[in-house]
Amino acid sequence: MSKRTKTMRPKVGQVYMATVDGEDHEVTIIGKSKRHPDKYRVSVDGSASVMALVAPKDLHPTPVGGNDDNDATPPAKKAGKKASSKKASSKKASGKASEKASEKTARAPRRSLINAALLVLAGSKKPLGAKEMVGVAEAKGLYKPTGKTPEATLYSALLTDKHKRAERVDRGVWQLTDAGREAIPSIKAAFEA
Numbered sequence: 001m002s003k004r005t006k007t008m009r010p011k012v013g014q015v016y017m018a019t020v021d022g023e024d025h026e027v028t029i030i031g032k033s034k035r036h037p038d039k040y041r042v043s044v045d046g047s048a049s050v051m052a053l054v055a056p057k058d059l060h061p062t063p064v065g066g067n068d069d070n071d072a073t074p075p076a077k078k079a080g081k082k083a084s085s086k087k088a089s090s091k092k093a094s095g096k097a098s099e100k101a102s103e104k105t106a107r108a109p110r111r112s113l114i115n116a117a118l119l120v121l122a123g124s125k126k127p128l129g130a131k132e133m134v135g136v137a138e139a140k141g142l143y144k145p146t147g148k149t150p151e152a153t154l155y156s157a158l159l160t161d162k163h164k165r166a167e168r169v170d171r172g173v174w175q176l177t178d179a180g181r182e183a184i185p186s187i188k189a190a191f192e193a
Contacts, residue, residue, distance in 0.1 A: 010029045010040055010056070010059060011029060012029050012030065012031055013028065013029065014028070014029050015027070015028050015029075016029065016042075016059045016060060017059075017060040018042065018054050018058050018059045018060060019054075019058045019060075020042075020044055020052045020054060020058070021052075024060075025044050025045050026044075026045055026046065027042035027043065027044055027045075027052070027054060027059075028042060028043045028046065029041075029042055030042060030043055030051070033053050036053055038055060038056075039053040039054060039055050039056075040053070040054050040055075040056065040059070041053060042054050109183065109186050109187045109190045110190060111142075111143075111190055111191055113134075113137070113143055113150060113153060113154050113157065114154065114157040114158065114161060114165075115187045115190065115191070116133075116137040116142035116143040116191070117130075117133040117134070117137060117143075117154050117158070117166075117174075118165055118166065118176065118180055118183065118184065118187055119137070119142060119184065119187055119188065119191065120133045120136045120137050120140070120142070121133065121166060121174065121175065121176045121180070122176060122180075122181070122184045124136075127169045127170070127173045127174055127175040128173065128174060128175075129151075129172045129173050129174070130151040130152070130154045130155040130158070130172065130174070131151040133151075133154060133174070134150045134151045134154055142191060155172070158174055163179055163180075163183070164177055164179055165177055165179050165180030165183055166180050
């Protein structure tokens with residue numbers, strides 16, 4: 001008869017010490033890997049950009065936070081933290097999110113390629129293509145291209161503009177809409193500042 005060992009089941013969000021590439025690091029459990037069901041996705045040393053796959057055998061059984069027993073219960077639950085405070089904090093967070101959303105809608109326009117193109121369209125008497133708009137914006141000093149294909153970037157931005165400030169009148173040719181004309185004074189102010 002074989003002796004069964006207790007398998008450790010890490011919880012999402014729990015912080016552990018783990019061996020990654022031969023070195024010990026502090027890792028946060030993100031979830032199970034879909035391609036490797038026997039491994040866990042982890043964030044290494046609290047960084048959102050450094051991720052790794054870790055087998056449960058590489059996770060040290062004691063989570064960071066001072067728990068000495070072998071289960072993966074977070075320290076807050078050991079201390080008897082109430083679930084109601086979690087609900088209250090989520091209500092506070094949702095209130096902050098709605099405040100941020102209202103700030104975003106009231107935000108002034110910024111100096112961007114699409115705003116420079118809208119200024120070019122406002123000064124033009126005829127509809128223009130994306131390549132023409134980028135050329136004129138660059139010549140006027142409204143925009144300095146950084147990528148290889150700024151006209152493709154502009155075309156995509158105009159297609160997906162949630163405010164619909166420009167409309168396609170023909171294949172690859174754009175003109176201002178009423179919403180675009182209303183936005184021009186605030187865009188000019190952003191470029192003059």
